[in-house]
Amino acid sequence: MCWAGNGATLAVPNDKERDHRISLLVNITGLSAGDGFKNADGNRSSNNKKYINTIYSTDNNNFNNSINNKNIPNNSFNNSINNSIINNNNTETLTSKLPQVIIAGVKKGGTKALLSFLDLHPHVRAFRFESHFFDKHFNKGLEWYRLVYQMPLTSSSELTIEKTPSYFVTPGVPRRIREGIPNVKIILVFKDPITRLVSDYTQTMSKYPNIRSFYYHAFLRSKRERNKRSWKALDIGIYHKHLQRWLEVFDRSDMYFMSGETLITDPAYELQKVEKFLNLKPFIKREHFVFNAKKGFLCPVINATDITTTRMKCLGDSKGRSHPQIHPISLFRISSFYHPLNLIFYQMTGINFNWTEPSNYLQHSTASKLILQN
Ligand SMILES: Nc1ncnc2c1ncn2[C@@H]1O[C@H](COP(=O)(O)OS(=O)(=O)O)[C@@H](OP(=O)(O)O)[C@H]1O
CATH class of the missing domain: 3.40.50.300 (P-loop containing nucleotide triphosphate hydrolases)
Structure with missing residues (x-):
């Protein structure tokens, strides 16, 4: 198994799995391997094999585009599919x-x-x-x-x-x-x-x-x-x-x-x-x-x-x-907004996440003394 980091390699299936995917798609869409899916404009785009290859492209955007542009009849998915493959050891x-x-x-x-x-x-x-x-x-x-x-x-x-x-x-x-x-x-x-x-x-x-x-x-x-x-x-x-x-x-x-x-x-x-x-x-x-x-x-x-x-x-x-530095007073103000809501959340989950309390944002700030005094 390989992990695809952000925008990095996509797990590309072996040939057996890829062929299986192609036959599966051909089954459920009722199209033959030479037919092309229509894109959003109703034009035939590429043939199915190419479509599958696009899905397995190493580029995330291509993957998403290929999914979004596809126009496959919905009801064809209602058929139950025998979707299985024997693993490499035939076990x-x-x-x-x-x-x-x-x-x-x-x-x-x-x-x-x-x-x-x-x-x-x-x-x-x-x-x-x-x-x-x-x-x-x-x-x-x-x-x-x-x-x-x-x-x-x-x-x-x-x-x-x-x-x-x-x-x-x-x-x-x-x-x-x-x-x-x-x-x-x-x-x-x-x-x-x-x-x-x-x-x-x-x-x-x-x-x-x-x-x-x-x-x-x-x-x-x-x-x-x-x-x-x-x-x-x-x-x-x-x-x-x-x-x-x-x-x-x-x-x-x-x-x-x-x-x-x-x-x-x-x-x-x-x-x-x-x-x-x-x-x-x-x-x-x-x-x-x-x-x-x-x-x-x-x-x-x-x-x-x-x-x-x-x-x-x-x-x-x-x-x-790395995050931008946010002024402690801003953090204090937002924290004062979240703090009571966090307490409700702790009660709801039964977990005290112990997140930073508003006053902690002011500890090193001169303005803190003014705010805490008033
Ligand atoms: N090991 C390790 N390496 C890198 N980053 C780590 C790790 N563990 C947790 N995180 C924190 O994950 C934050 C990104 O969260 P998500 O993956 O949920 O972001 S997203 O919603 O999918 O965009 C990301 O937030 P940022 O620090 O703002 O980038 C990290 O704080």
């Missing part, structure tokens, strides 16, 4: 399964780190893209999700896992997941909403360098645009509000809440707890993670049993960005 049938585990958020909580660390486990197969099936593609049907969206071929002992962080905040998603995959387990990684917010802002800055200041977004924009939507990034951190929707639909025992902070400082500890939650054989150890000074994070190592052949696999550049 077991592998099938594409709907995910048994979904990492449903939170955005910037450490979801990619968690997915890639879990993928170290020999009985886990991570789906490497954010499918957005339950929030954006639900009308395409579960078979589309499972087959056309390329859930990996797995044996009966392997778990398929995917992550789409926007699920956490999208109303309707918990119920869709529950009804679509009744036995699914949900994992949520929570980070201090302030760190999460700054991380989110940093990501937006990297895409739109001319974005207005953090201060503007946090304090001015919502006032000025009182009747419009307030800053969405701020809303994501109102965890108890979003979690309520999940708890109305899922048993607490089917959900695992993780600390994004511990995932950074001691990933093995968190991963071992997840192994228990998923009834996986214990596998992940502290030796699987080595601190990389350049990255500033613990990175997973492949082949951790033999130190001479280990290889570090840090996450890509978009994970672990």
Whole structure:
């Protein structure tokens, strides 16, 4: 199994699996191998083989485009498909399964780190893209999700896992997941909403360098645009509000809440707890993670049993960005907003995440004395 870092190599299937995928698509679409799928404009694009090859392109954008441009008749997915392949040793049938585990958020909580660390486990197969099936593609049907969206071929002992962080905040998603995959387990990684917010802002800055200041977004924009939507990034951190929707639909025992902070400082500890939650054989150890000074994070190592052949696999550049400095007074003000909401969230989850208290942001600031005195 190989982990695709951000924008890095995609797990390309072997020939056998690729041929199998092609025949599968030909079956479910009713097209012959020479026919082409139509793109969004109704023009025939390329032949199916080329289409499949595009799916397995090593470029994430190509993958997403090929999925978005496709125009496959919906009802053809209602047929039940004999989707299986014999593994290389001819010992077991592998099938594409709907995910048994979904990492449903939170955005910037450490979801990619968690997915890639879990993928170290020999009985886990991570789906490497954010499918957005339950929030954006639900009308395409579960078979589309499972087959056309390329859930990996797995044996009966392997778990398929995917992550789409926007699920956490999208109303309707918990119920869709529950009804679509009744036995699914949900994992949520929570980070201090302030760190999460700054991380989110940093990501937006990297895409739109001319974005207005953090201060503007946090304090001015919502006032000025009182009747419009307030800053969405701020809303994501109102965890108890979003979690309520999940708890109305899922048993607490089917959900695992993780600390994004511990995932950074001691990933093995968190991963071992997840192994228990998923009834996986214990596998992940502290030796699987080595601190990389350049990255500033613990990175997973492949082949951790033999130190001479280990290889570090840090996450890509978009994970672990350096954050802009935000004025402590701004942080204090936002923290004062989140703090009472965090307490409700701690009560709801039964976990004290111990996130930074508002006054801590002011400890080294002269302005703090003024604010605390008044
Ligand atoms: N080992 C390791 N290496 C790098 N980064 C790590 C790691 N563990 C956790 N993290 C944290 O993951 C944050 C990104 O979170 P997500 O993957 O959930 O982001 S996203 O929602 O998919 O965009 C990312 O946020 P930023 O620091 O803002 O980049 C990291 O803090």
